[in-house]
Amino acid sequence: MAMPTDLVTWVLDQNMPPDDSGVSLKVHHISAEGDPALLGRLEDLGLGPFEEILYFGRAPLGEPIYISVRETVLALRLMEARLIFVTRVVP
Amino acid sequence: MSTLNVLLIGSPNSGKTTLFNRLTGLRAKTVNYPGSTVDLTVGRWANSQSGDVQLFDTPGVYSLNPRSPDEAITVRALETKAPHAVVAVVDATQLSRQLAIALQLREMFRSSDERDVTAVVVALTMLDLVQREGDSIDLAKLSVELGLKVIATDGEGAVEKLRSAIEQEKAVEPRVVQKPQKSSVEHLREAKRIKDLVTHSPKNDQRAQALRGPRAVTRKIDRSVLHPFFGPLLFFAVMTTLFTLIYWLAQPLMELVDSTFSALANGLMNQSWVDPDSLLARLVSDGLITGAGAVLIFVPQIYILFCGLVFLEDSGYLARAATIVDRPLKAIGLGGRSFVPLLSGFACAVPAMMAARTVNSRRERMLTLFVLPLMSCSARLPVYALLLGFVFGANALQAGFGLAALYVGSILAGVIAASLISRLAEKRGFFGAEKSFLMLELPLYRMPNLILVLKQALLRTNSYVKRTGPVILVLSVLIWAGTTFPNYREQDATVRLEQSFAGRAGQVLSPVFEPMGGDWRTGLGLISAFAAREVFVSTMAIIFHVTETDESEDSLQSGLLTQMREAKAPSGAPLFTLASTLGLMLFFMIALQCLATFAVALRESGSMKFAVTQLLLFNLVAYVLTVALVQGLRFMGIN
Numbered sequence: 001m002a003m004p005t006d007l008v009t010w011v012l013d014q015n016m017p018p019d020d021s022g023v024s025l026k027v028h029h030i031s032a033e034g035d036p037a038l039l040g041r042l043e044d045l046g047l048g049p050f051e052e053i054l055y056f057g058r059a060p061l062g063e064p065i066y067i068s069v070r071e072t073v074l075a076l077r078l079m080e081a082r083l084i085f086v087t088r089v090v091p
Numbered sequence: 092m093s094t095l096n097v098l099l100i101g102s103p104n105s106g107k108t109t110l111f112n113r114l115t116g117l118r119a120k121t122v123n124y125p126g127s128t129v130d131l132t133v134g135r136w137a138n139s140q141s142g143d144v145q146l147f148d149t150p151g152v153y154s155l156n157p158r159s160p161d162e163a164i165t166v167r168a169l170e171t172k173a174p175h176a177v178v179a180v181v182d183a184t185q186l187s188r189q190l191a192i193a194l195q196l197r198e199m200f201r202s203s204d205e206r207d208v209t210a211v212v213v214a215l216t217m218l219d220l221v222q223r224e225g226d227s228i229d230l231a232k233l234s235v236e237l238g239l240k241v242i243a244t245d246g247e248g249a250v251e252k253l254r255s256a257i258e259q260e261k262a263v264e265p266r267v268v269q270k271p272q273k274s275s276v277e278h279l280r281e282a283k284r285i286k287d288l289v290t291h292s293p294k295n296d297q298r299a300q301a302l303r304g305p306r307a308v309t310r311k312i313d314r315s316v317l318h319p320f321f322g323p324l325l326f327f328a329v330m331t332t333l334f335t336l337i338y339w340l341a342q343p344l345m346e347l348v349d350s351t352f353s354a355l356a357n358g359l360m361n362q363s364w365v366d367p368d369s370l371l372a373r374l375v376s377d378g379l380i381t382g383a384g385a386v387l388i389f390v391p392q393i394y395i396l397f398c399g400l401v402f403l404e405d406s407g408y409l410a411r412a413a414t415i416v417d418r419p420l421k422a423i424g425l426g427g428r429s430f431v432p433l434l435s436g437f438a439c440a441v442p443a444m445m446a447a448r449t450v451n452s453r454r455e456r457m458l459t460l461f462v463l464p465l466m467s468c469s470a471r472l473p474v475y476a477l478l479l480g481f482v483f484g485a486n487a488l489q490a491g492f493g494l495a496a497l498y499v500g501s502i503l504a505g506v507i508a509a510s511l512i513s514r515l516a517e518k519r520g521f522f523g524a525e526k527s528f529l530m531l532e533l534p535l536y537r538m539p540n541l542i543l544v545l546k547q548a549l550l551r552t553n554s555y556v557k558r559t560g561p562v563i564l565v566l567s568v569l570i571w572a573g574t575t576f577p578n579y580r581e582q583d584a585t586v587r588l589e590q591s592f593a594g595r596a597g598q599v600l601s602p603v604f605e606p607m608g609g610d611w612r613t614g615l616g617l618i619s620a621f622a623a624r625e626v627f628v629s630t631m632a633i634i635f636h637v638t639e640t641d642e643s644e645d646s647l648q649s650g651l652l653t654q655m656r657e658a659k660a661p662s663g664a665p666l667f668t669l670a671s672t673l674g675l676m677l678f679f680m681i682a683l684q685c686l687a688t689f690a691v692a693l694r695e696s697g698s699m700k701f702a703v704t705q706l707l708l709f710n711l712v713a714y715v716l717t718v719a720l721v722q723g724l725r726f727m728g729i730n
C-alpha cells in the first residue's frame with residue numbers, strides 16, 4: 001500500500017529542534033505488527049487514530065523520544081515509536 | 092458485624108498510597124515515580140456503622156488488562172479480595188486518560204439487583220496542581236457525567252467525606268467482577284468527552300498563569316535535564332554526589348555505631364556480676380552484640396542512600412535518569428526500568444531486588460535480578476577498606492583510587508555478566524521470549540518535601556533492618572558457636588579457633604583456598620563472610636588474635652594489618668602478599684556471599700533453580716577468576 005506523502009514516522013523526525021511547547025502531530029494509525037502487550041499499552045494510554053500528540057525531542061543519547069499524549073508525558077524507545085504513524089498538524 | 096473490603100485502584104503515580112496513608116494512618120512508600128507500590132498493602136479503620144473496613148492499596152495500572160507483574164497483582168486483587176467497594180483514584184491533571192479507569196470500574200462493578208449503589212467512588216487528587224495551572228474543574232458536573240460520587244482529596248474533612256461516601260456506595264455483598272461491555276477505546280473516548288466538558292481553561296488574560304504552571308515549569312527544567320550535553324553531565328554529577336555523600340557523611344556515624352557496640356560488649360564484660368569466661372557472657376558479647384553491631388553498622392550508609400534515592404525519586408528526576416540510561420542499558424539486555432533497582436543495589440541487594448517488580452518484561456526482570464548482586468553493596472566496604480589498607484598502607488589517596496577502581500570494576504563485571512547472560516537467555520529462551528518495552532511516564536517535577544524524605548528513608552531503612560537483621564543475628568551466633576566449640580574451655584583464642592569445628596572445616600578445605608593464595612585461615616574468613624560480608628573483618632581479627640583493648644576502629648585495623656603482614660603460610664612464606672590480597676578483592680567483588688540475597692532472589696524470581704544457579708555461578712566464577720589472577724601474577728613474578 002502506498003503511503004500518503006504527508007505521513008511521517010517518528011524516525012523521520014530526528015532533526016526536529018527541541019521545543020518547550022512540543023511539535024503538534026496527529027496519530028494516523030498504529031501499526032499492528034508490534035508485540036501485543038506493547039500495542040495494548042499504547043491503546044491504554046489513548047494512542048489511537050485522530051489523537052493529537054506533542055513531540056518534544058530525543059533523549060541525550062538519541063533514544064528514547066519524548067511525547068505527550070492526553071496530558072501524560074511518555075518516553076518511548078524508537079522501536080515502540082515506530083509503530084505510531086503520524087501526520088503533522090499545520091497550525 | 093463483618094469486615095468491608097475496599098480497594099484503591101488507579102493509574103501509577105495518581106496518589107493512591109498517599110490517600111491510603113491518610114485513610115489508615117499507616118506510612119507506606121509514596122514517591123513521585125510511577126511504580127513505587129509493587130505489592131498489596133492492607134490497612135484498616137474501625138467503622139461504627141458496619142464493622143471494620145479493610146483497605147487495600149494496590150500497584151498502579153494503566154488499564155484493567157494487566158501488562159506487567161505489578162499490574163497483574165492489582166487485577167488479581169479485584170477478582171480475589173471480594174471487594175464491597177472500590178475507590179478509583181484519579182489524578183485531576185490527567186482526567187482525559189485516568190477517568191477511563193473509573194468508567195471501566197463502574198462497568199465491572201455493575202449489578203442487576205442493587206442498582207442504587209454503584210460500589211465505586213472516585214477520589215480526585217492533585218487538584219492543587221490544576222489550580223496552579225490556572226484551570227478549574229466542575230466537580231458536580233463531573234459526578235453527574237460519570238454517574239459516580241466524586242470526592243476531592245484536598246481540603247478540610249476530605250478523609251471523612253471519602254469514608255462516608257464509601258459507606259453509602261458500598262455493596263451489601265462483595266461484588267463479583269463483570270467483564271466490561273465497552274472496549275477501553277470507548278472508555279477513553281468517553282473520558283476525553285467528560286474532561287472537555289468539566290474543565291475550564293484560562294482565557295487569554297490568564298495565559299500568564301499557565302506559563303508559570305507546573306507543566307510549563309516541568310518542560311523548562313526538562314530542557315536542561317534532557318539536554319544532549321548537559322543532561323548526561325548532570326546525571327554523572329548527581330550520581331557522583333550521591334555516592335560521595337554516602338561515604339563521607341556516613342563515616343563518623345558508622346564509627347559511632349562501632350564504638351557504641353564495642354563499649355557495650357566491654358561494659359558487659361567488666362560488670363562485677365559477669366564472669367567474662369562463662370559461655371553465656373561470651374555468647375552475648377561475641378555472638379549477639381557483635382552480630383547486632385554487624386547489622387547496625389550499615390544503617391547510616393543505607394539511611395543516607397535511601398534519603399538520596401527518595402529525594403531524587405520524589406523530585407521526579409529519577410524517572411528522567413532512567414530514560415537517559417535506557418539506551419546503554421538496552422545494549423546489554425536491560426533497560427531504563429532496571430535503573431532504579433540497580434542503583435539501589437549499591438546500598439543493599441535485598442530491597443533492590445524487590446524494586447525490580449516494576450520491570451515489565453520477565454526477561455529483563457530476571458536479568459536485573461541476576462546481575463544485581465554484582466553491584467558493590469555497602470557490606471563490601473569494610474572488607475575493601477581492610478584490604479586496601481594492606482596494599483596501600485597509609486596512602487589515603489591511592490586507597491581512594493583503589494576503591495573507585497573496585498566500583499568501576501563491579502559495574503564492568505555487571506555489564507559483562509548482563510551481556511553474556513542476555514545473549515545466552517535469548518538463544519536458549521530461558522527467561523521467556525517476552526520483549527521488553529520502556530514506555531515510561533515522566534511525572535511533573537515537584538519540590539520534595541524534606542520531612543517526608545527523611546521519614547520515608549527511615550521507614551525503608553527500618554524494613555531493611557527488620558528483614559535482614561534476624562538472619563544476620565542467627566548466623567553470627569552460629570558462627571560464634573562454630574568457632575568456639577568443641578574446645579570452648581581453651582584460654583588461647585587462636586588455639587581455640589584452630590581446633591573449633593569451623594577451624595577444622597577450614598583445614599579440610601584448605602586445598603581449595605591455597606590456589607587463591609590463602610590457607611585455612613583465609614578460607615574460614617571467607618566462609619564466615621556468608622553471614623554478612625563484613626564478618627570477614629571480625630573473623631580475621633579473631634584468627635589473628637587481635638585483642639580489642641583499644642576503643643577506636645583505626646587501631647583495631649592497624650593492629651590487624653600488622654598481624655596480617657607477619658602471618659606466615661605453612662611453607663614459611665608470607666601469607667598475605669600483593670597477589671593474594673588483590674585476589675581477595677577480586678573475589679569479594681564477584682562472589683555472592685550473602686544468604687539474605689539468596690533468600691530474596693528465591694522469592695522474587697520464584698525459582699529455586701534461578702537462585703541456586705546464581706549462588707553457585709557467582710561463587711564459582713569468582714573463585715576461578717581469583718585463582719587465575721593470583722597464579723597469573725605469580726607467574727609474572729609478582730608475589
Ligand SMILES: Nc1nc2c(ncn2[C@@H]2O[C@H](COP(=O)(O)OP(=O)(O)OP(=O)(O)O)[C@@H](O)[C@H]2O)c(=O)[nH]1
Binds near residue numbers: 101103108122126152
Ligand atoms: N501536589 C500533590 N501531590 C500529591 C497529591 N497526592 C499525592 N501526591 C504526590 O504524588 C506522588 C505520587 O503519590 P503516591 O501516593 O506514591 O502515588 P501512587 O498512586 O501510590 O503511585 P504508584 O504506587 O506508583 O502507583 C507523591 O510524590 C505524592 O507526594 C496531591 O493531592 N497533590
Ligand SMILES: [Mg+2]
Binds near residue numbers: 107120127149150151
Ligand atoms: Mg503507591
